[in-house]
Structure formats: C-alpha cells, structure tokens
Amino acid sequence: MPAMIPFNRPCLSGREMEYMRAAVENGHSSAKGPYTTQVQDLLRSKLNAKDVLLTTSCTDALEMAAMLIDLEPGDVVIVPSFTFSSTATAFARQGAKVRFCDIRMPDLGLDPEHVESSMDDKVKAIVTVHYAGVASDVRRLRSIADRYGVPLIEDNAHGLFADHGGQQLGSFGRMSTLSFHETKNFICGEGGALVLNDEGDRGRAHILLDKGTNRRQFLEGQTDKYTWQGHGSSFGLSDLLAAFLLAQLESAPEIMAKRRNVHQTYMQLLEPHASHLNLGLPYQHPGDTPADHMFYVLLPSAGIRANVITEMRHHDVNPTFHYVPLHSAPGAIELSDRLQPCPVTDDVSSRLLRLPMSNDLQAADQERVVSALVEAVEANSVTAV
Ligand SMILES: Cc1ncc(COP(=O)(O)O)c(C=O)c1O
CATH class of the missing domain: 3.90.1150.10 (Aspartate Aminotransferase, domain 1)
Incomplete structure (x- = not known):
C-alpha cells in the first residue's frame, strides 16, 4: 500500500541540530541570545526594517502590534474575515472591536473597496493578510490608512521573502508579523517575529517583549539596572528555537x-x-x-x-x-x-x-x-x- 501523503511535512535544511546543540553548550538558550541576534540581523537586513523582534508565535507578534498602537475601548480595527482567528483576537484583547471586511478575487486579499466603504472615525487600524504569500492590494490599503491617519499592519504569516512590485511584503505597513509555525515555509516548531518599519516603535516594543522592563537598555549599557516600566509579557523566542530557525533561514x-x-x-x-x-x-x-x-x-x-x-x-x-x-x-x-x-x-x-x-x-x-x-x-x- 502506498504511504499516506501528509498535508504538511516539516523539513530540515541541514544545520538545525548542530546550531541547537551549540545554543545549549554556549550557555544562553533563553530569549535574546546570540542566535536570536543573528536571525534578527538577517531578517532586518533582508526586509530593510528598522528592527525585528523574535517572538514565540505570530499570534504574540500580533498582540505586541495591538499593544503598540494604543487602542482604547470603542476603537475599531479592520480585519479580513478570511484569516486565522489570531489576526482578530490580538486586537480584541486590547479592548477594540473588530470590523470584518471581505476579500477580493483573484488574490484573496483584503478588498480595498470594502475597506474604503467601512471606514469611519472609530477605525484606528487596518490589518491586511497576504494570503498564501500573495500580496493583497497593499499600496491601495496603505493609501486609505494614510488618508485616515491610521496605521496599516501586515499579518505576513505566509509571505516571508515574497515581494510585490520589487518591495518585500511586510515592509509596506507601520509594522508586520511573521510565523515560523511548523506549517510555514521557514519553521522552528512555534515561533514568530514582529517587524518594525517605524523607528518610533522600537523602544516600547522591546519593553513589551522584555516583560515590561527596560532590560534592553541595561544590556546595552545605557542603565546600571533594569526596572519595570509598564505593560509587557514573556514574548521572546527561546534561543534554542532561534538556533533552529537560523539554519532554516540560511537555506x-x-x-x-x-x-x-x-x-x-x-x-x-x-x-x-x-x-x-x-x-x-x-x-x-x-x-x-x-x-x-x-x-x-x-x-x-x-x-x-x-x-x-x-x-x-x-x-x-x-x-x-x-x-x-x-x-x-x-x-x-x-x-x-x-x-x-x-x-x-x-x-x-x-x-x-x-x-x-x-x-x-x-x-x-x-x-x-x-x-x-x-x-x-x-x-x-x-x-x-
Ligand atoms: C494569517 C495568519 N496569521 C496568524 C497566524 C498565527 O500564527 P502562529 O501559529 O505563528 O501564531 C496564522 C496561522 O496559521 C495565519 O494563517
């Protein structure tokens, strides 16, 4: 009998185990270790981003994005109806209501016409998804967002290293998110990243990822101790998984x-x-x-x-x-x-x-x-x- 052809088969590219062993042996396997730095540098330069923070999932990166845009009760965020629940839940968790818009044929991306007719002064962000890694009409969505003075956020869980008209997906919005879940093109079991395209988001994003502390400033020698600054969580990816991911991204x-x-x-x-x-x-x-x-x-x-x-x-x-x-x-x-x-x-x-x-x-x-x-x-x- 022929073997079952599974829906997805996670594939090694070669050096994953070697790098993970090194991550254990070098004594830093928690978040923000040396492999994390290498992956973040690689992604930052490929995506031409201001900063990239590795997270435990795309869901967590979306939650950080929602925290960074300072939503308040009564605010509304536009999200495609045809997406994974996390794209919506991340913003709802911050107290916003979600307004679902339709997708369009043939790219299955958020329909700018429907977004346009759904805009009002309650809308505080537009979130687009590049389904299957095929660009949504991100330029038009960006121009709608700019006209209303709200951020465009790209949930780019599917589209790492794809481009649209020569520009990398994930680089059009104020920020974008990535997934390294085992079903994606580049994997580490569970993982994600928040890609920042605006310098102004960097400081707070690191505080959010560092459990609400200014640990990054401490590690960079800008302060002699680190203290609690406000909201945050344990969003950082283990360096063990970053080691696995580096091998994938190098390939x-x-x-x-x-x-x-x-x-x-x-x-x-x-x-x-x-x-x-x-x-x-x-x-x-x-x-x-x-x-x-x-x-x-x-x-x-x-x-x-x-x-x-x-x-x-x-x-x-x-x-x-x-x-x-x-x-x-x-x-x-x-x-x-x-x-x-x-x-x-x-x-x-x-x-x-x-x-x-x-x-x-x-x-x-x-x-x-x-x-x-x-x-x-x-x-x-x-x-x-
Ligand atoms: C468009 C989209 N966004 C977010 C996610 C959540 O990704 P993760 O499993 O890394 O949290 C998925 C999951 O497949 C997805 O398809």
Missing part, C-alpha cells in the same frame, strides 16, 4: 526554489484539467516574487468538498480546507462592532481545498495527489448533476 534560497518547483509542478499537472472540471487554480501577481506558501484549488461547488476530501483520503492523500469565515463565527457576535456581509469570503472559504505542500514533496507524489483530486472531483461532479 532560504534553496527552500524557496524547492517550493517554487512544487508549486509549478502542481500547476503543470492541474492546468489540463482545470477547465473541464471547473477548478480554480491559485493566482500569483505577474512579476512578483511569490512565497509559494501553499497550493490550493477552488472546487466547482461547496457541496462536493467533504466527499472530495474523504475520497482523496481513501487514496492516501491528505488535503484540507482552510479558514472558516470569522464574520459569521461565534466569536464575532461578541468581538465585532457590526456584522457586515462578506460574500466572497463565504464563497471562497466553502470551496477552497489545500493540497499537500512541503519543501521536499516529490513529483511522483504530486502526480498521486492530482490524480486522486481529479478522480474525486469527476465522480462528485457527475453525482451533483
């Missing part, structure tokens, strides 16, 4: 090339079937460097997805659905300031199917995935007619 060109290859192979295998099966294939902006974070298809109808998943699993292939819309989820009743329709989110969310994706996925396995998909869609489309 970024190879990892990105492998993912590009997997993406292109799926496209070549699926293009001949897309039209007669009425399958939507993933969109990428021409000329952009993509992150190739995931490969999804849009099925012809929502009604067949559960059967397609079950039948593909019978062929030892494990696809999965993705975000359940936030605007109609139970959490929205309490945490959203008003419930507005998001029809594109509803439609995409009900038809989207993510195919197995990992750096080392082999072409022969991709052929198995595609033939299981084609067979299942054909069988169910016939039943549906």
Whole structure:
C-alpha cells in the first residue's frame, strides 16, 4: 500500500541540530541570545526594517502590534474575515472591536473597496493578510490608512521573502508579523517575529517583549539596572528555537526554489484539467516574487468538498480546507462592532481545498495527489448533476 501523503511535512535544511546543540553548550538558550541576534540581523537586513523582534508565535507578534498602537475601548480595527482567528483576537484583547471586511478575487486579499466603504472615525487600524504569500492590494490599503491617519499592519504569516512590485511584503505597513509555525515555509516548531518599519516603535516594543522592563537598555549599557516600566509579557523566542530557525533561514534560497518547483509542478499537472472540471487554480501577481506558501484549488461547488476530501483520503492523500469565515463565527457576535456581509469570503472559504505542500514533496507524489483530486472531483461532479 502506498504511504499516506501528509498535508504538511516539516523539513530540515541541514544545520538545525548542530546550531541547537551549540545554543545549549554556549550557555544562553533563553530569549535574546546570540542566535536570536543573528536571525534578527538577517531578517532586518533582508526586509530593510528598522528592527525585528523574535517572538514565540505570530499570534504574540500580533498582540505586541495591538499593544503598540494604543487602542482604547470603542476603537475599531479592520480585519479580513478570511484569516486565522489570531489576526482578530490580538486586537480584541486590547479592548477594540473588530470590523470584518471581505476579500477580493483573484488574490484573496483584503478588498480595498470594502475597506474604503467601512471606514469611519472609530477605525484606528487596518490589518491586511497576504494570503498564501500573495500580496493583497497593499499600496491601495496603505493609501486609505494614510488618508485616515491610521496605521496599516501586515499579518505576513505566509509571505516571508515574497515581494510585490520589487518591495518585500511586510515592509509596506507601520509594522508586520511573521510565523515560523511548523506549517510555514521557514519553521522552528512555534515561533514568530514582529517587524518594525517605524523607528518610533522600537523602544516600547522591546519593553513589551522584555516583560515590561527596560532590560534592553541595561544590556546595552545605557542603565546600571533594569526596572519595570509598564505593560509587557514573556514574548521572546527561546534561543534554542532561534538556533533552529537560523539554519532554516540560511537555506532560504534553496527552500524557496524547492517550493517554487512544487508549486509549478502542481500547476503543470492541474492546468489540463482545470477547465473541464471547473477548478480554480491559485493566482500569483505577474512579476512578483511569490512565497509559494501553499497550493490550493477552488472546487466547482461547496457541496462536493467533504466527499472530495474523504475520497482523496481513501487514496492516501491528505488535503484540507482552510479558514472558516470569522464574520459569521461565534466569536464575532461578541468581538465585532457590526456584522457586515462578506460574500466572497463565504464563497471562497466553502470551496477552497489545500493540497499537500512541503519543501521536499516529490513529483511522483504530486502526480498521486492530482490524480486522486481529479478522480474525486469527476465522480462528485457527475453525482451533483
Ligand atoms: C494569517 C495568519 N496569521 C496568524 C497566524 C498565527 O500564527 P502562529 O501559529 O505563528 O501564531 C496564522 C496561522 O496559521 C495565519 O494563517
């Protein structure tokens, strides 16, 4: 029997264990150690950022972002409905209400038209997600945010090292966040980063990460002791995990090339079937460097997805659905300031199917995935007619 093709398979790039051993042996495995510094320097220079702080997750980086923009009760933050719960919860935890906006075809990013018509004086920030590492209309969103004098924040959990029109994703907003969760392109189990593009946020961001203290100033010799300054938490990533992550990031060109290859192979295998099966294939902006974070298809109808998943699993292939819309989820009743329709989110969310994706996925396995998909869609489309 063929082995199950898992949805995701975390891949080592080579030096992870060596670096982790060194992190233990050099006696600094807690946050802000030497590997953390190397990773932060690498990311800062690649992203042309003012500062990068490694965090325990993208969720934590989003929480820090929400703390940095000083939200007050009654404030509203615009968030796409088609995203992970953390994108919304981070801002709701700071007392704001979330206003969900729709996404648009074909990039599945936040719809600037809907954002524009949802703006009022309560809105204190706009948060955009670059779904699958494909840029949302970040320039237009930035110009709306600037016109209203509110920050744009990029939840860039999927898009590290992708660019849009030659500019790195994550560098358009006042700040952006990254994820190094085991399902992402670059991993360390659980991890994230807050990317600061505004010098003015650096001081407070370090206090937030250092449990509310000015420990950074102490470590840099600017004060003889460190003291409690205010809000903060234990947001810093262990240096053990930063060591693992450094090995991954040093292999970024190879990892990105492998993912590009997997993406292109799926496209070549699926293009001949897309039209007669009425399958939507993933969109990428021409000329952009993509992150190739995931490969999804849009099925012809929502009604067949559960059967397609079950039948593909019978062929030892494990696809999965993705975000359940936030605007109609139970959490929205309490945490959203008003419930507005998001029809594109509803439609995409009900038809989207993510195919197995990992750096080392082999072409022969991709052929198995595609033939299981084609067979299942054909069988169910016939039943549906
Ligand atoms: C868009 C988006 N933001 C944030 C997160 C949360 O990331 P983490 O698991 O690193 O907290 C996810 C998780 O996949 C995500 O898809």
